[in-house]
Amino acid sequence: MTSERVLVLGGGLAGVACALQLADEGVPVTLVDRNDYHQFQPLLYQVASSQLPAEDIARPHRTIFKETEGVEVVTERVAAADLAGRMLTLADGRRLEGSHLVMAAGSRPNFFHVPGAAEHTFPLYSVADAERLRLHLQGLLQGALDGTAAPEPGALDVVVVGGGPTGVETTGALSELMRALHATGRLAEPGRITLVDRGDALLGPFSDKAHGYAHDRLTKVGADIRLGVGVAAVHADRVDLDDGTSLPTRTVVWGGGESGAAVAEGAGPTLGRGGRIDVLPDLSIPDHPGTYAVGDVANIPGGPDGAVLPQLGSVAQQSGAWAARNVVHDLRGEPTEPFVYKDKGIMAMIGRNAAVAEVGKHRHEMEGPLAFAAWLGVHAMLLSGVHSKTDAFLTWAWDYFDRDHAAVVEATTSPERLAWADHGDDIPHISLDRTAARDAGNPATP
Numbered sequence: 264m265t266s267e268r269v270l271v272l273g274g275g276l277a278g279v280a281c282a283l284q285l286a287d288e289g290v291p292v293t294l295v296d297r298n299d300y301h302q303f304q305p306l307l308y309q310v311a312s313s314q315l316p317a318e319d320i321a322r323p324h325r326t327i328f329k330e331t332e333g334v335e336v337v338t339e340r341v342a343a344a345d346l347a348g349r350m351l352t353l354a355d356g357r358r359l360e361g362s363h364l365v366m367a368a369g370s371r372p373n374f375f376h377v378p379g380a381a382e383h384t385f386p387l388y389s390v391a392d393a394e395r396l397r398l399h400l401q402g403l404l405q406g407a408l409d410g411t412a413a414p415e416p417g418a419l420d421v422v423v424v425g426g427g428p429t430g431v432e433t434t435g436a437l438s439e440l441m442r443a444l445h446a447t448g449r450l451a452e453p454g455r456i457t458l459v460d461r462g463d464a465l466l467g468p469f470s471d472k473a474h475g476y477a478h479d480r481l482t483k484v485g486a487d488i489r490l491g492v493g494v495a496a497v498h499a500d501r502v503d504l505d506d507g508t509s510l511p512t513r514t515v516v517w518g519g520g521e522s523g524a525a526v527a528e529g530a531g532p533t534l535g536r537g538g539r540i541d542v543l544p545d546l547s548i549p550d551h552p553g554t555y556a557v558g559d560v561a562n563i564p565g566g567p568d569g570a571v572l573p574q575l576g577s578v579a580q581q582s583g584a585w586a587a588r589n590v591v592h593d594l595r596g597e598p599t600e601p602f603v604y605k606d607k608g609i610m611a612m613i614g615r616n617a618a619v620a621e622v623g624k625h626r627h628e629m630e631g632p633l634a635f636a637a638w639l640g641v642h643a644m645l646l647s648g649v650h651s652k653t654d655a656f657l658t659w660a661w662d663y664f665d666r667d668h669a670a671v672v673e674a675t676t677s678p679e680r681l682a683w684a685d686h687g688d689d690i691p692h693i694s695l696d697r698t699a700a701r702d703a704g705n706p707a708t709p
């Protein structure tokens with residue numbers, strides 16, 4: 264249809280949906296990502312708690328686009344984006360220029376200047392983050408399981424910062440892991456999982472009923488919930504809370520907030536709330552013709568009472584595809600269309616047999632297996648953008664939800680795999696190199 268080329272920065276849910284839609288319309292695309300794979304963030308806590316291997320939630324971009332004509336994938340970190348010139352400067356010095364530029368670079372952890380948080384916590388925003396946390400916990404647990412490590416106060420205790428879905432899911436999974444290991448008789452003293460949040464309820468945007476349900480379920484699996492208290496400082500061996508108390512721990516998981524990707528800084532526009540790019544209703548970036556921002560890196564209008572839409576997979580996927588359609592309108596000289604979000608609701612897993620969901624226009628509330636079914640439907644749809652065999656995900660997920668089998672944390676074995684049936688060459692290159700992670704705009708990586 265055209266000899267134009269669209270640059271897409273980021274191969275997450277938003278960038279992949281955008282590139283696939285553009286390719287469908289016959290528009291050539293260059294998609295740039297620092298990783299050679301797409302990562303599925305909703306299942307990061309499963310990797311961290313040894314329920315799934317990291318490769319199962321990281322799918323190589325070359326595999327995703329194998330049968331799609333017109334998508335060129337470049338695996339390199341973008342050092343700078345210039346929205347005025349619709350240009351990307353790569354870390355290796357190359358420069359890419361496009362007729363259009365779509366920013367889909369996602370987010371990064373925000374430590375809110377808490378002393379020691381950047382140095383001593385484990386954020387949970389990428390597959391590499393999840394794998395680092397898993398290996399750290401495995402190291403601690405291995406010594407306790409085989410009796411080689413002398414018990415120290417707090418050695419296995421974990422503090423999770425943040426009572427949103429990430430913090431709740433991680434607390435649930437780690438509490439269940441500790442209980443399951445304890446039940447085998449090999450772990451004399453299971454680690455205590457403490458969730459800390461400044462607010463007065465878990466899962467803030469959900470209903471009061473869901474707040475209570477999440478609190479009860481986590482308490483039932485042994486978690487300690489501390490609400491109305493913030494983290495004052497993080498040290499290598501403890502967390503200081505702002506009520507004057509301290510919790511001894513070597514493992515602090517940071518789910519305490521996020522901001523727009525580092526690459527958005529200096530790209531041109533003054534950033535809005537949360538370090539994100541404010542966009543117009545059609546997802547274009549004001550005063551920068553030919554540019555769009557989608558997914559987590561963007562403040563997208565359309566939420567209730569004038570708020571922006573939340574950082575959710577379905578917002579990312581839908582906005583990515585919508586921006587692609589508006590690029591096509593641009594190329595044809597047609598007017599662009601304001602983004603219409605099809606709200607899938609909000610949902611969170613709290614553990615095996617425990618989930619909450621609020622779906623539909625009137626936020627119909629659900630708990631337990633029904634809520635899990637809603638979660639599954641929405642997440643299978645998200646995954647369908649990157650996997651053709653979502654039935655493997657459905658089988659694995661029901662098995663996880665239903666059955667009570669302990670996770671594998673032994674260094675010599677690996678957790679049960681998702682039966683994706685990918686080709687043997689379809690392996691992502693997951694680097695745990697901390698310098699690389701820091702360079703990629705995550706200064707916090709311990």
Ligand SMILES: Cc1cc2nc3c(=O)[nH]c(=O)nc-3n(C[C@H](O)[C@H](O)[C@H](O)COP(=O)(O)OP(=O)(O)OC[C@H]3O[C@@H](n4cnc5c(N)ncnc54)[C@H](O)[C@@H]3O)c2cc1C
Nearest residue numbers: 273275276277297304305341368369558559574575576579
């Ligand atoms: C722990 C966790 C759990 C979540 N659970 C859920 C859930 O259950 N349900 C739900 O709907 N949503 C969930 N979310 C939110 C959802 O995952 C995000 O909204 C969605 O993935 C955002 O997609 P995106 O494409 O905008 O960004 P991302 O998926 O983050 O993709 C951004 C891409 O840009 C690349 N990139 C960034 N900077 C550069 C650079 N400088 N150079 C090159 N490449 C770069 C990154 O490598 C990445 O691949 C969760 C998020 C987290 C962190």
